[in-house]
Amino acid sequence: MRENSQREVEEILELLKSTWRILGITETIHDTCYAWVLFRQFVFTGEQGLLKVVIEHLRKIPLKEQRGPQERLHLKSLRSSVDADDSCQDFTFFQSFLSPVQKWVDKKLNDYHLHFSEGSSMMVDIITVAMLTRRILGEENDKAMESPDRDQIDRYITSSVKSAFMKIAHSVEIKADTSHEHVLASLAEETKKLLKIETNIFSPVLSRWHPQAAVLSASLLHKLYGNKLGPFLEHSEHLTEDVVSVFPAADSLEQYIMSVMASVVGDDGLDSLCRQKLVPYEIESKSGTVVLRWVNGQLERVETWVKRAAEQETWDPISPQQRHGGSIVEVYRIIEETADQFFAFKVPMRIGELNSFCRGIDKAFQIYTQLVTQPIVDKEDLVPPVPVLTRYKKELGIKAFVKKEIQEVRPVDERKSSEIVQLTMSKLCVRLNSLYYAISQLGKLEDSISERWAKRQSDKINIRRSMNGKSKGIVSNQKNQFDGSRKEINAAIDRVCEFTGLKVIFWDLQQPFIDNMYKNNVLQARLDTIVEVLDLVLAQLCDVIVEQLRDRVVTGLLQASLDGLVRVILDGGPTRVFSPNDAPLLEEDLEILKEFFISGGDGLPRGTVENLVSRVRPVINLIKQETRVLIDDLREVTQGGKSKFGSDSKTLLRVLCHRNDSEASHYVKKHFKIPSSAPPST
Structure with missing residues (x-):
């Protein structure tokens, strides 16, 4: 039945075609009129099958140069006129039939977001009709069109994207009063959604005629949103809630726009495109300025809190397990809270802002370190x-010099004396423990900052490079950000360790060690009595100091003990005199001191102790020598020669001054004008 109907239709068409010549109808006229009739029917019914037949007939219409001369003249003679607005418009044959078609499809395509919300093949057919009618009418008007399809698609994209953007902007503004989000932040999100629809639904269709359709729509949306964003950026000076809301949204939109464009033209093409067609929002730069302003203000508060924590510290251990002071825990709490706030901001940041933040934290630790060591007086005061x-x-009878000696002893400032007294062994150890806690936790803080920064930046490297011409988002190595603090803290630990040893020997034990040891003669006040006191000091020290610092503090005590021993031997004053017979006793005392600090392997490493003790042995070796040998050696050194004992003139002179024989006394009097002193009392 169907075949018979089809045959009947064909027969009717053939019959009609036989009359074309009489009626002046050609294949071109037939295809044009038939396309118009079918298209009109499509407009009424929406049946896509009709549209495909329209396309088929439009494609059959030959180009102007393909028509014969007679047909061209015949078509040129076919004209129509339309009265409109008190005027009469004259139309050619093709204009009469195809201009309405073109007008209808242009209207739809100029707002394709509205009319083709789901994309579909319907849009492909409509664009095909638009391109075919444009070609035919362009020839009719004798227009020389260069890439007409692409130019027309450009106009469709521009018109429809602008229209769609205006609609979402209007919608966002209406909802602004009820929304908790800034209108520009909402608009950025809606613009991103619009671009996703564009790239997923429309660009694949449009790219058949315009390979860079997605680039055009993306760059246009970048410009449209940028026009709205510009005034806001100009007035953004501080890290307000609006800035925190808008900056990340705008930056995210720009990143997405760049990624869409890069997917079409590649990274190299994106570089060129950004330089030629786009004006970057520069969110990162503007954001960096306001973030830096926040960082500077916040770091000032951090410094204030750090100073307060250190000044209120009592330097008592938190607990037997936590032997540091509470101030360093508070300092870390303050700094970590500030770091959390810093990284909680979703606004774009550059490496410069991170470096400024880290420098401020580094400075805060250095300030804390300086406050910890502030009461530590200089060696000269101790x-x-x-x-x-x-x-x-x-x-x-010659006691004037002794009297002069007493008068020349420099009194310690009362305030400093009070500060020194308050620096007990326990409080010094807590200060040291606090410094150790500070430096031992720096690595964790660095790792946390580095990891969080890497997480922020990893997805933005390529885009930043394209937008700015170089990569500013590359994750920098943050492992050396706190080297200033490390250096300062290590130096502070060394200083406190040295001070602790000096205070024990030259302050706490001044009378038994510095003033009375070897007084009058070596046998009366040996070192063994001092070692007993040192044992109590070490026990108290080890109860408080953390294991990691024990050897450093004890080494400081050993160094101070050796300094004290050398001081007593070479600069002990008129009450100290030595003879070669005293050398074995001094060697024995030095061995006692050495073994005490080694403590059978539980103390300092033997190598460390031996190395430190070795500087005292040459002094005792000089005590062992006969006076004449020492005089000859001193004479040789003062004349520019070398000491056979590897000593210097200052040390040799002091050994001779403390030698209890007349030959030494006569020599130093004659050659060095050294005054005499009273003999030691018995």
Whole structure:
């Protein structure tokens, strides 16, 4: 039945075609009129099958140069006129039939977001009709069109994207009063959604005629949103809630726009495109300025809190397990909270803002370190002045120099003396423990900052490079950000360790060690009594100091003990005299001191102790020598020669000044004008 109907239709068409010549109808006229009739029917019914037949007939219409001369003249003679607005418009044959078609499809395509919300093949057919009618009418008007399809698609995209953007902008503004989000943040999100629809639904269709359709729509949306964003950026000076809301949304939109464009033209093409067609929002730069302003203000508060924490510290351990002070825990709490706030901001940041933040934190730790060591006085304030150098003399009666010696002893400032007294062993150890806690936790803080920064930046490297011409988002190595603090804290630990040792020997034990050891003669006040006291000091120290610092503090105590021993031997004043017979006793005392600090392997490493003790042995070796040998050696050194004992003139002179024989006394009097002193009392 169907075949018969089809045959009947064909027969009717053939019959009609036989009359074309009489009626002046050609194939071109037939295809044009038939396309118009079918298209009109399509407009009424929406049946896509009709549209495909329209396309088929439009494609059959030959180009102007393909028509014969007679047909061209015949078509040119076919004209129509339309009265409109008190005027009469004259139309050619093709204009009469195809201009209405073109007008209808242009209207739909100029707002394809509205009319083709789901894309579909219908849009493909409509664009095909638009391109075919444009070609035919363009020839009719004798227009020389270069890439007409692409130019027309350009106009469709521009018109429809602008229209769609205006609609979402209007919608966002209406909802602004009820929304908790800034209108520009909402608009950025809606614009991103619009671009996703564009790239997923429309660009694949449009790219058949315009390979860079997605690039055009993306760059246009970038410009449209940028026009709205510009005034807001100009007035953004501080890290307000609006800035925190808008900046990330705008930056995210720009990143997405760049990624869409890069997917079409590649990274190299994107570089060129950004330079030629786009004006970057520069959110990162503007954001960096306001973030830096926040960072500077916040770091000022951090410094204030750090100073307050250190100044209120009592330097008592938190607990037997936590032997540091509470201030360093508070300092880390403040700094970590500030870091959390810094990374909680979703606004774009550059490496410069991170570096400024880290420098501020580094400075805060250095300020804390300086406050911890502030009461630590200089060595000169702790160690008593060296007595005036005198020579031994048997005769009594010359006491003026001893009197002068007493007068020249520099008194310690009362305020400093009070501060020194308050620096007990326990409080010094807590200060050291706090410094150790500070430096031991720096690595964790660095790792946390580095990881969080890497997480922020990893997805933005390529886009930043294209937008700015270079990559500013590359994750920098943050492992050296706190090297200033490390250096400062390590130096502070060394200083406190040295001070602790000096305070024990030259302050706490000044009377038994510095003033009375070896007084009058070596046998009367040996070192063993001092070692007993040192044992108590070490026990107290080890109860408080953390294991990691124990050896450093004990080493400081050993160094101070050796300094004290050398001080007593070489600068002990008129009450100290030595003879070669005393050398074995001094060697024995040095061995006692050495073994005490080694403590059978439980103390300092033997190698460390041996190395430190080795500097005292040459001094004792000089005590062992006969006076004449020492005099000859000193004479050789003062004349520019070398000491056979590897000593210097200063040390040799002091050994001779403390030698209890007349030959030494006479020599230093004659050659060095050393005054005499009273003999030691018995």
